Amino acid sequence: MSDHYFEFRGVSKSFDDHLVLDDVNFAVDPGETAVILGRSGVGKSVSLNLLMGFLKADAGRIIVAGEDITDYTEAQLGPIRQRVTMVFQTGALFDSLTAADNVAFPLESLNKFTPEQIDARVKELLDMLEVANMGDRIPEDLSTGTKRAVAIARALAASPEAILYDEPTTMVDPLMAGHIIQLITKLKAKFQKTSIVVTHDTHLAQKLADRVIFLREGKVGFFGTWAEFEASREPFLRNFRAQDELIPALDAKI
Numbered sequence: 530m531s532d533h534y535f536e537f538r539g540v541s542k543s544f545d546d547h548l549v550l551d552d553v554n555f556a557v558d559p560g561e562t563a564v565i566l567g568r569s570g571v572g573k574s575v576s577l578n579l580l581m582g583f584l585k586a587d588a589g590r591i592i593v594a595g596e597d598i599t600d601y602t603e604a605q606l607g608p609i610r611q612r613v614t615m616v617f618q619t620g621a622l623f624d625s626l627t628a629a630d631n632v633a634f635p636l637e638s639l640n641k642f643t644p645e646q647i648d649a650r651v652k653e654l655l656d657m658l659e660v661a662n663m664g665d666r667i668p669e670d671l672s673t674g675t676k677r678a679v680a681i682a683r684a685l686a687a688s689p690e691a692i693l694y695d696e697p698t699t700m701v702d703p704l705m706a707g708h709i710i711q712l713i714t715k716l717k718a719k720f721q722k723t724s725i726v727v728t729h730d731t732h733l734a735q736k737l738a739d740r741v742i743f744l745r746e747g748k749v750g751f752f753g754t755w756a757e758f759e760a761s762r763e764p765f766l767r768n769f770r771a772q773d774e775l776i777p778a779l780d781a782k783i
Contacts (some may be wrong), residue, residue, distance in 0.1 A: 530595055530596065530597075531556075531592045531595050531596075531597070532558075532595070533556040533557060533558055533592060533595070534557055534558060534559045534561075534592075534593075534594060534595060534690075534691060534723045535556065535557040535563070535580060535592060535593060535691070535723070535725060536555070536556040536557070536590075536591070536592035537553050537554055537555050537556075537576070537579075537589065537590075537591060537592075538554060538589050538590040538591075538592070539552050539553070539554060539588065539589035539590070540552070540553045540554075540579065540586045540588070540589035540590070540591060541553070541586065541587050541588040541589055542572070542575055542579065542584065542586055542587055543587055548747055549570075549571075549572040549575050549747060550572045550575060550576065550579075550586075550744075550747055551746075551747035551748050552588075552589070552748065553572075553576070553589070553744070553747075553748065553749055554749060554752075555740075555742045555749055555752050556592075557723060557725060557740060558723075559723050560721050560722075560723055561723060561724075561739040561740060562717055562723075562724040562725075562726065562737050562738060562739050562740075563724070563725045563726070563738065563739065563740040563741070563742055564725075564726045564727075564728060564733070564734040564737055564738040564740070564741055564742070565577075565725060565726070565727045565728070565742045565743075565744060566728065566729065566731070566734055566741060566742070566743045566744070566769070567729065567743055567744035567745060567750075567769075568729065568745075568769075569729070571744040571745060571746070571747070572744055572747060573696075573727040573728075573729075573744060574618070574695050574696070574727055576725075576727070576744075577615060577693045577695055577725065577727055579591055580593055580613070580693060580725070581606075581610065581613065581615055581693065582598055582601060582603075582606040582609065582610070585599075586599060593609055593613060594609055594612050594613060594690065594691070596609070611687065611689065612689055612690045612691065613689055613690065613691045613692070613693065614635075614684040614685075614687075614689045614691075614692055614693070615684065615692070615693040615694075615695065616677070616680050616681050616684045616692065616693065616694045616695065616697060617680065617695055618695045618696045618697075618699060618700075620668070620673075620676035620677055620679065620680040621680065622668040622676060622679060622680060622683070623668075624667065624668055624669065625667070626667070626668075627664060627665050627666060627667055628655070628660065628663050628664050628665070628666050628667075628668070628671065628675075628679045629651050629655065629664035629665065631668075631679055631680075631683050632650075632651045632654055632655065632679065632682045632683045632686050633647050633648075633650075633651050633686070634683065634686075635683060635686045635687045636650060636651075636686050636687060639687060650686060651664070651682075651686070652664075654682040654685055654686060655679075655682055657682070657715075657716075658678040658679070658681055658682045658712060659678065659708075659712065660675055660678045660679055660682070663675055663679070672701075672705070673700055673701050673705075674701045674702075674705035674706075674708065674709060677697055677701070677709055678709070678712060681694075681697075681712065681713070681716070685716070685720075689722070690722065690723060691722055691723040691724060691725075692722055692723075692724050693724070693725050693726075693727075694713065694724065694725070694726040694727065694728075695727050696727055696728055696729075697709050697713060697726065697728070697733070698710060698728065698730050698733055699728075699729075699730075706730070706733075710732065710733050710736055710737075713726070713733075713736075713737060714736050714737060717737060724737075726738075731769075731770055734755065735755060738754075738755045738758075739754070739755075740752065740753065740754065741753060741754070741755055741757075741758040743758070743766065743769075745765060750763070750765060750766070751763065751766060
């Protein structure tokens with residue numbers, strides 16, 4: 530058991546001969562929102578998949594919901610995945626179900642809610658995520674940004690303790706990215722759920738982060754508050770911040 534909600538203790542992960550995570554350590558306390566920053570390919574999304582038990586670490590221990598899940602079986606991970614949900618970068622919606630039915634799915638799977646309760650919860654969440662008018666659409670009829678909003682609604686449906694977000698603002702236009710940032714910020718203020726957000730977007734990180742985990746060359750290059758991250762004089766952090774600041778300006782010119 531651990532006092533931290535999420536924790537990596539000396540976690541390493543390789544794919545073939547490629548070392549992605551190398552003795553990584555960090556911790557996220559209950560109610561905190563941590564943001565994992567870094568360039569592409571540094572193991573940000575891999576970290577989320579390890580926390581969900583979709584991947585197994587080569588070394589180290591992984592704590593989720595205060596429990597050491599490193600050696601858990603799929604059966605043991607089931608209850609953990611009811612307490613912790615993940616919003617995938619692709620949305621991972623069921624293609625044959627409408628947006629409303631996608632949100633209803635985790636509630637129906639629990640077999641403890643009446644149809645009326647499920648309908649009320651779905652309406653509440655679609656309203657909250659500002660996609661109520663899209664409830665009868667199937668995923669192929671939704672924009673990428675709307676799919677993300679529906680995926681977030683589905684993740685919230687069964688009232689999990691914690692949510693993991695994988696690149697919620699990637700592959701959407703700047704206007705929609707700003708809207709998604711506003712939605713996630715609103716959800717943080719309303720629910721105060723323990724969260725980890727994987728992103729390369731410092732604008733999203735600045736809005737959300739209680740803690741910043743910056744991955745660099747397989748290791749934690751920085752772990753601390755956003756204020757400490759901004760104040761850091763480390764050249765690689767300054768370079769990352771400077772390059773990310775250029776993106777809105779470039780988008781505005783295109």
